[in-house]
Amino acid sequence: MNSARLIRLEPDMPDIPLLFQPYTLRGVTxxxxxxxxxxxxxSAEDGRLTPFQFAHYERMAMGGAGLVIMEQTFVTRAGRVSNGDPGLWADSHIEPMSRLVSEMKRYGARTGIQISHGGRKGGQQRAYDGNGPITERDLAAGDEPLYPMGASALPLAEEWLTPIEMNEAQIEGIVEAFVAGARRALLASFDLLELHLAHGYLLQSFLSPLANQRRDRWGGSLENRMRLPLTVVERLRDIMPDSMPLLARLSVTDWMEGGWTEDDSVILAGKLKEAGVDLIDCSSGGNMRAGATNSNLARGPGYQVALSDRLRREAGIATAAVGMIRTPQYAEEILQGGKADLVCIGRQILFNPFWVRHAAWEMGVERDFATWPEPYGWWLDKWARALAANGEDPLGPERFPEPS
Ligand SMILES: Cc1cc2nc3c(=O)[nH]c(=O)nc-3n(C[C@H](O)[C@H](O)[C@H](O)COP(=O)(O)O)c2cc1C
Incomplete structure (x- = not known):
């Protein structure tokens, strides 16, 4: 797709690829x-971060990304998807998060956290334990039961738990829980918040007619279905400093007949912008019957980029593109094409946590290891010179994959 557009800059060229240019949202660059x-x-225990999460996120920050968004983190204990999910429902969650945030910032990364409620997708096993409903065996092993609730008493599919239909008091309670969770995230000193409006979890499920068949003020018309996410955004903006960005990850489409559509998302994006959302992270799916999330499906390179492009153009809001963006050249092409302001990298960066630094090397942005952690950089600089003397390159045969 993009091999003809490979951008190869020499280290002394003044132009820097967009991928490596700074980007500012409100007071955060x-x-x-x-x-x-x-x-x-x-990997969390009772909502608290564990050593694996410290190792994981510090490595991501060390790897050079401009922004690291911490995983879906839950504002109520009962609203978790699995027993392994991190939480923001208790003050005891703040201290470990605050330690993690300051460690990540040591590497120059900006830090975000995705705040969420599992909705009708709650009460599942950890993905690697089976990803089905929590079983007697899980309970015997120490897990607690989690009770999904949702807009309507409709399970995602036959094998999923049936959620209880939330009443007015429960809806109000969830709004308060988002506010309380966000306050704790502020106390942990994250640079920004991302509200989870994607993948069939609670807030997105209120948007989608596939999951929301209510007839009160929270369901029915588009305006009613948008009410809960917009209420949460307004309440979050009230407590967030003006200088702090608020992002929303949105399933721009359910990809399903009778579901949430791209056209709906253009309308919602305008309203989110008015309510104080600064950027929409454009994902999709999650209300699907086949597979819990979109990333379970076989998809081609940049399968969601067109969604980001459309919202950016038609709603006039900044966007991030995500989904099978694997090479720096392709990421640069998306930015150069004005299809997104930021690119999110998922599985490729799990595979190679130094993706960003390798990209900087590949694109000729940094060939001296000056911004690498000092204990590595000093040696690697000498090593690269030695390799160059042999006509070799640090990336060696492990070049970035070419998109098919
Ligand atoms: C292990 C794993 C966990 C994920 N957890 C979340 C999550 O907590 N919140 C979210 O919005 N998306 C989540 N996703 C989706 C990713 O953020 C990303 O959108 C998706 O993997 C597509 O991007 P990629 O092709 O670069 O991996 C997860 C994906 C994977 C592989």
């Missing part, structure tokens, strides 16, 4: 336009 996409690690 990212050093480059690469975002580590929020990805669940299922």
């Amino acid at each position: 990212l050093k480059n336009r690469v975002v580590v996409s929020p990805m669940g690690t299922y």
